[in-house]
Structure formats: C-alpha cells, structure tokens
Amino acid sequence: MSQSRKQPWPYPEVVAHRGGGALAPENTLAGFREGARYGYRAAECDVKLSADSVCFLLHDDTLERTSNGQGPARAWTMAELAQLDAGGWKGAAFAGEPLPTLANVAAWCRAQGVSLNIEIKPCPGREEETGRRVAEEAARLWAGAQTPPLLSSFDAAALRAARDAAPDLPRAFLCEAIPADWRETLEALDCVALHCDHATLTEAQAGEIKAAGYQLLCYTVNDLARAKTLRGWGVDSVCTDRIDQLAAQRPLAAQP
Numbered sequence: 681m682s683q684s685r686k687q688p689w690p691y692p693e694v695v696a697h698r699g700g701g702a703l704a705p706e707n708t709l710a711g712f713r714e715g716a717r718y719g720y721r722a723a724e725c726d727v728k729l730s731a732d733s734v735c736f737l738l739h740d741d742t743l744e745r746t747s748n749g750q751g752p753a754r755a756w757t758m759a760e761l762a763q764l765d766a767g768g769w770k771g772a773a774f775a776g777e778p779l780p781t782l783a784n785v786a787a788w789c790r791a792q793g794v795s796l797n798i799e800i801k802p803c804p805g806r807e808e809e810t811g812r813r814v815a816e817e818a819a820r821l822w823a824g825a826q827t828p829p830l831l832s833s834f835d836a837a838a839l840r841a842a843r844d845a846a847p848d849l850p851r852a853f854l855c856e857a858i859p860a861d862w863r864e865t866l867e868a869l870d871c872v873a874l875h876c877d878h879a880t881l882t883e884a885q886a887g888e889i890k891a892a893g894y895q896l897l898c899y900t901v902n903d904l905a906r907a908k909t910l911r912g913w914g915v916d917s918v919c920t921d922r923i924d925q926l927a928a929q930r931p932l933a934a935q936p
C-alpha cells in the first residue's frame with residue numbers, strides 16, 4: 681500500500697466549489713470571502729498557467745464566460761490578466777474583481793485558516809508543464825502549513841508531473857464516472873483520494889474505494905439530502921455550489 685493512503689484526511693466534510701460556490705464570481709477572492717462568511721473552512725479552485733507561466737485561477741480555457749477578456753487564457757501574460765474584470769459578469773456588486781494568482785489565494789487561505797483543493801486545469805498542450813508548475817508553487821506557498829493543499833486533476837499527465845515535482849503533497853484523481861481501472865490509476869499516481877461526479881457513484885463503488893484505503897470526494901453536491909446519503913456511503917467530503925444550503929459548522933448527518 682502506498683504510504684500516502686495511510687494519512688488522515690484533514691479536509692472538512694463540505695468544500696466550497698470554485699471558491700464560494702454559486703453565490704459569488706467563481707475562482708475569485710470575492711468567492712473565497714463569501715465561503716468564509718458562510719463558515720466554510722475549505723474551498724476548491726481551478727488553476728492554469730498564463731502565457732508567462734504564472735499559476736492563476738480560471739475554469740475555462742478561454743476568458744469570455746467569466747471575465748471581460750477574450751480568447752485563450754494561455755495567450756495572456758499575468759500582467760495583462762490582472763487588468764481584467766472577473767466579477768462584473770456575476771453582478772455589479774462584484775465589478776472590478778480581479779483574476780487571482782495562486783499566490784494571492786495561498787496568502788488568503790493561510791491567513792484565514794482555510795484549506796484548499798487545487799484542481800490543476802491545464803490548457804490543451806500544457807498538461808505536464810501545468811502540473812509541474814502548480815505543484816512547485818503549491819509546495820513553496822504552503823511550506824510549513826499544518827494542512828497541505830490537495831492537488832487534483834482530470835489529467836493523468838498533469839498529476840504525474842505534480843507527483844514528480846512535489847511528491848509530498850497529497851493528490852487526488854478526478855473523474856466523472858469511476859473508471860474500471862481506478863485502482864491502477866490511483867496506485868500509479870500515488871493518490872490519496874478519488875474525486876468523482878456524485879451522480880455516477882454507487883454505494884457499492886463507494887464501499888470498494890473506502891475498503892481499499894482511499895479517501896473519496898464527490899462534486900458537485902447541491903442538495904443536503906443527497907450529501908447526507910453520500911456521507912452515509914462513506915464519502916469523506918462533498919464539493920458544493922450551494923454554500924447556503926449545506927452548512928459548514930455542523931456535521932452533515934446532524935443537519936435538519
């Protein structure tokens with residue numbers, strides 16, 4: 681058994697998706713602040729590389745949906761990206777909210793005591809480079825932290841590069857439906873956890889994954905009853921857009 685599988689899971693039962701779920705612009709510090717306002721002690725975010733290889737937060741390959749920029753994010757330098765408005769699309773109250781760097785988010789998370797699941801979300805063709813850079817940066821930015829950031833990705837090449845760059849940081853393999861070869865994949869990438877779409881998970885699969893010694897996180901769970909069911913199956917954490925529906929301060933099982 682890999683050494684990492686024996687480590688305890690230091691992350692809360694509920695994790696705010698893309699910073700602050702659906703209540704604020706995704707992947708911005710305004711979102712993280714909203715999560716904290718609701719008592720969330722953990723968040724997920726998507727990280728990729730600028731043209732000059734700075735790690736920054738963005739979900740899509742392109743800028744249009746969540747900022748006033750245009751075209752592929754990989755064509756913009758961080759200095760250019762930093763000028764964009766990544767909040768106005770969500771409402772006037774968020775206008776002017778910048779695209780944060782991973783360093784901005786690390787500083788905020790460490791100051792607030794919020795743990796982070798960093799989803800490595802490479803632009804096409806930059807998978808290994810992104811995995812390596814994100815892991816190097818995360819190791820540097822969270823040096824000495826009590827709770828390390830959890831690195832996850834749908835992309836095996838990115839996770840492999842992350843493992844080689846920062847072997848001590850915990851990793852999770854992301855998938856929609858759980859693949860038949862999940863054991864081999866987790867073993868090969870030396871992952872501590874599997875993250876899957878909750879809609880595809882069966883109770884039997886959850887039992888097998890837990891019995892194999894892995895942690896299990898489900899996204900994107902926006903319904904309290906479903907979150908409680910998953911928790912009952914042994915799911916360790918759920919990632920949610922509805923930080924107003926899943927309370928952070930009480931165990932899921934104890935919520936009405």
Ligand code: G3P
Nearest residue numbers: 724726799854875899919
């Ligand atoms: O990490 C869980 C979830 O964020 C994966 O899907 O598309 O929301 O990044 P997506």
Ligand code: MG
Nearest residue numbers: 724725726799
């Ligand atoms: Mg994500």
